[in-house]
Amino acid sequence: MSTNNLKLIENPKGKFNTYLGLGIAAVGIIVLLLAPGFLTQYYVYLLATVFTTALLATSLNLVLGYGGLLHLHHGVFFGVGAYTVAIVTTKTSWPFAVAVLLAPLVAALIALVIGWFCVRLRGLYFGMLTLALGQLVWAIVYRWNALTNGDNGIHAIPVPEFLTSINSVYYATLLILVISLIILYIITESPFGLMLLATRDNPVRSESVGVNVKRHRLTAFVIAGFFAGIAGVLFVLVERSVAPSLLFWSESAEVLIMCLMGGLTVFMGPMLGAGILVLLSMVVGLYTEYWLLVLGLLLLLLVLFLPQGILGYLMEIYNKSQDKRGGN
Amino acid sequence: MLQVEQLKKSFDGFQAISDANLLVPKGEVVAVIGPNGAGKSTLFNLITGHLQADSGHIRFQGKEITSMAPYKICHRGMARSFQLINIFSSLTVFENVQASVIAKHRLDQNFFRPAKKLFIEETLEILDSFELFDFKDRSCSALSYGDQKVLEIAIALGSKPELLLLDEPTAGMSSEETRRIVNLIKHLSREKGLTILLTEHDMELVFDVAQKIMVLHQGKTIAQGLPQDIRNDKSVQNAYLGETG
Amino acid sequence: MDFATLASQFFIGLSRGMIFFIVSAGLTLIFGVLRITNFAHGALYMVGAFIAYSVSTLFGQGPYGFWLALLVAPIAVMFISLVIERGLLRFIYNRDHLIQMLLTYSLVLIAGDLVKIIWGTEYKSMHIPEALRGSFNLWGASLPWYNAFLLVVGPVVALGLWFFLSKTNLGKICRATATDREMVDVLGINSTKVFAMVFALGGWLAGLGGALIAPTTTISMGMDASIIIYAFLIVVVGGLGNIWGALISSIIMGVGEAFGILFIPGVAIIIPYIIAGVLLILRPSGLLKSAW
């Protein structure tokens, strides 16, 4: 019984017809492009929040689903990215573009430092070290009043004129999300992505066919950190404020849930999970004080009946039907 | 090609390898035999860097590789299969071998080329020579035990090694399948000029393919030499052959 | 810094470590035997504190209230745990690790709101029993009696667990189940019962921790989140599933934090994470041998 290597799912790589996938994506994008036309402002804002979270969850899934690493504190890189934008724009006179470019780089750098220690550990030990080191970053952000403004966070972060209306923010986040997703998708389909799956399935074997597993995992960790940093930029665009709670572990736990909810096996799974969770927490929160209870019960049902996640489940059905049609 | 000297390894006080010595000449098939628990797999793990030796030396192509990381040893031209099936369970058969080929070409850290289009020829060639071509798009967990064992070797070959280590390649295989492996080993050795180091409990196979045999007993090399010498060695008969009848 | 201060701070840290130990011992036991990452452990601790409060209030917060609460709350939590194990967990034993985590996490969410529904949002305070109020003098520094009481309870629990695990048949079976559940079945022992029992015992410990902390603090929602992160760090740093590892790292954590508060009071907030981070980097698989 080896719990050292997380074996996350039975059949972790859903096969999906590329054209069908592209078709769905294209329709989705067109719908999203038109959405602000018939949505009220609030829902436009909410969708922009979903985009931010979706990117965060997808970046986590590179490490979690593809790399099989129990990364428990991804929110740190998200927070670091957001804080980088906030600090650069409010404490320096550098242009906004610099802040935006710097954010993912700083996030990736922090990921490199944390990852460097963590990739030497396995399973839950890996997870706990990400947690401990991530909390350390949180504590630093929380305490370093002079730089981060402590618990108050930084508000009214100045953004360029063209990004002040909610609709323009919406399109900006959508654009960045789509570009990031395309890059992430290319990465998962690249030799790097294939080898990442291989290291997840069987690290020992990967090592013996000549892959430096630790370095490979570290690279994945840093890439994930980089894109979490971009998600942090999106967060600032949408909210124009940051607070240390972004880097608190419970935030990361939510992202983890999104991934599981949507399904780790499918590239789009975490995004679906992000959408569901963000909307759920808002909408259920409107109707009942006990929305956490509702969320908990939903999660419970999900775990008991759809352990492969929603999209994972749909993929399974799809694959089965394909297999049948394909015959033997 | 490969030289092991006075190797020692213990686990929590248990001396699994107490004094292993081995010489593998280039181009030959060498077999390591010994009873269960003699330390054969441990020896393999030490050679390929999956375990760190307590003391002793391992030299490969004249260079010290003792306790080097497995991936570095692989880069130097050594590949192995495992006693228990050890493949990439979620990948297709094709991808299993392709992953190994990609790593061989050091493209494992490449982000932007679609993996689907890489080294197709090379991978298919290997699959073909292992009679796995027809299964290439199957998930490898759907293969039969025998085919998985073959795939196990195919993955090792993906890294184009000069020295191939096979840990009980026919364990749990039927007689036809065993014959298939024997032929494969012979083919690799004669036509591809590979140096092969293997362990086996199947003496018939060992005496059929091996040009040299090393006997490991309780972590010690008790004999090393030509097959006929080993067959007649008293201590070997006592420790190992005697028992299996 | 004089010796008395160091000594009393040490004992205070140690007593803090005892609470950590009682809670994390339950967690690590569940880790070790059931191999489940039980996020709900903190929630059980919180529920334990609330139940202790209710029991004690029922007796007008009088002297019997506390002792009765100390008896009843852990047992009540034990039954809750039993229901969780029989009703939910047993269906996911052979599922993936993350799935198990998720299930226990969903229990955290549910428990939080249930506590809110049952006990309301007003914070609760339970009284320290008369006999344990005040402080006594220890080499010139004073140590609260309640902390001294914890310093007694902690070792008693540790001793009890040691006795249970190494001297009773059930304990042996637990340890055996931790290494090889299938073989336990082969020997004709009902491992299902063992699982249920261990989970209940873990719950009992969580409840005991909650009941013990209750008189010293404000009983409020959110107690679960603050303890669970400590407990996890402690359990992992100690070596998954190893009770003695949990004991050692609880003490390190408790004493380390107390000294952090003494020497760098301004930034005490980062100490637990530094301790855990450093220990994990130095000993990547825990201080003592993990059961995994």
Next chain:
Amino acid sequence: MMLDVRDIHTYYGLSHVLFGLSLKVNQGEVVSLLGRNGVGKTTTLKSIIGITPPKSGQIYFKGQDIAKTPTKRMVKLGISFVPDDRRIFADLSVRENLEIADGIKTGVWNLAKVHELFPVLKRTENRRGGNLSGGEQQMLSIARALLGNPELLILDEPTEGLAPLIVRELEEQIIQLRSTGISILLAEQNLKSALKLADRCYVLERGQVRFEGTVDELAENEEVRSKYLLV
């Protein structure tokens, strides 16, 4: 009849391992399963004990179908199993390893009696189970099974990986056990050992029975031996 296995099919996930295998064990008989690596001996034994229950087929134990009975109830019914990898609880002492198995089902076997059979377990009783040598572990594993007071004892390759001397000692003890009236089903690769211990043999190949007969019949059947046992 003690045990009657009828036409069982067993799978590991999708892979089909036993193909309609049947066998019988009579009261007081020692039956041996033979066959090379991977033919399904272990799987047969595990199917009987319920670790890998068969997908179809019946297993009658003293007339009762136990094909779907969970493993944990086997000892109560009267079946004990000694797995090929021994499965000693490494963290428990030798004595503790025995104690947890004691008293599940009472009968003639108790701590004193197994100590009598395997004196070495008395001498090593305070040692960690994991520190025992292979042979000692094997004896501990058998002793542990005996404490379940079985009517049918199932042994998977009891002599595997043991030094010849220990093999001989163990064989003596199995013969001694048989004289107490227990039925024994064992899997063996070691033909010599099997011939010495068993009354009857089944030779397996790819999850099916290819030969069935008494030890003498097997000894005479050169063809079966060379074809399925490679000797």
Next chain:
Amino acid sequence: SGCGSNSPAKTEDKPVKVGIIDTYTGGAAVYASDSLDGFKLAVKEFADKGGPKIEFVTRDDEFKPDKSTSWAKELVMREQVDFLAGTTNSAGSLAVSQYAKESKVPFIVWGGMSEKITGEAGHRYVFSTLPNTAIIGKAGAAQLSKSSYKKVWLAGSDYEYGHSLINNLWSNLTTLKPDVQKMDESWWRVGETDFTPYINAIRSAKPDVLVVGTGGADMVAFMKAVKATGLNKEIPVWAHTSYDPSTLRPLGDQAPEGVMGTNPYLYNYPDTPENKAFAEAFKKEYNREPAAFALYGYMGGKFLGEAIAKAGSTDKEKIIDAMEGLTIDTPVGKATLRKEDHQVAIPMSYGVVANVNGVFTGSDLHSLNSEEIMPSVDQILKARSK
């Protein structure tokens, strides 16, 4: 959250809709439920009088500033509220205030005490109906300067409220008593459960006085530990709200006597007919005595209603204009929302925890009138221009 609407549909004016974001779960929930009940009482009083009509909805921010802002956005954009209110968490108040400024939706703070809210971060769209940390700090310093403390130890919750309170108190104290010296500071996380190590460390340093800025569940736990360790018998301790019922009620007979503190309001102090009437009305409605936060919420509702009436309109900008400098009658006397910084001016009192006839409450109470303790308008303008 649920919607609560109390307006009889008898006037043709559309009601003013208030979106309340506050901490209804977690360690600080008592304050939020007190202020909400106070606010509801004010709304009800207007409704009974026949106007103006005020509607409200509530959202739970769980004491998390980021939650506060996202609810603020939801309330403004989706629920289209005219006013925002609430936020027990100072950091949350500051965050929401920023959004209020951007979206031009006025925000009445009745929970966050940080002086930044109406100080350096103040603007046209934010109002505070509770004494802030500048005021508390000044009052506390006045109280502390009465005795001969020299060596001071500062401690508190490691977030905006704690820091802001301690900073203000310390700067006021150094002005009043230039010879005080700071020994060190201790900061604990919000939600700290065990104060013994902090107290032991502080005690061993033997300061002349310990000054504490903490709140909610932490305040109760801290007071409890003070009692358990007997610290109050050794070293004078000062803490804001030390004798507020929200602190003392859960402590029961385990309250540490002699702890100093500030608090603008008790249900029986000031002992005036107005206050009696308010306390009785509150008790009748909610079956408990009002604590300070009940007053803050009540004043929030009162100021809003009076301003609507005065403006004669439900236009937000007009209501803001009406609110600036508005003076109303409250249980603690006349209260004014200062025109320049939108900070409420009410008297502040200080006292110590004492056992009065078997009940723990504040005693030895002194009042400071608002002119004595409000930061000057100059100071505010200077802070804002930074």
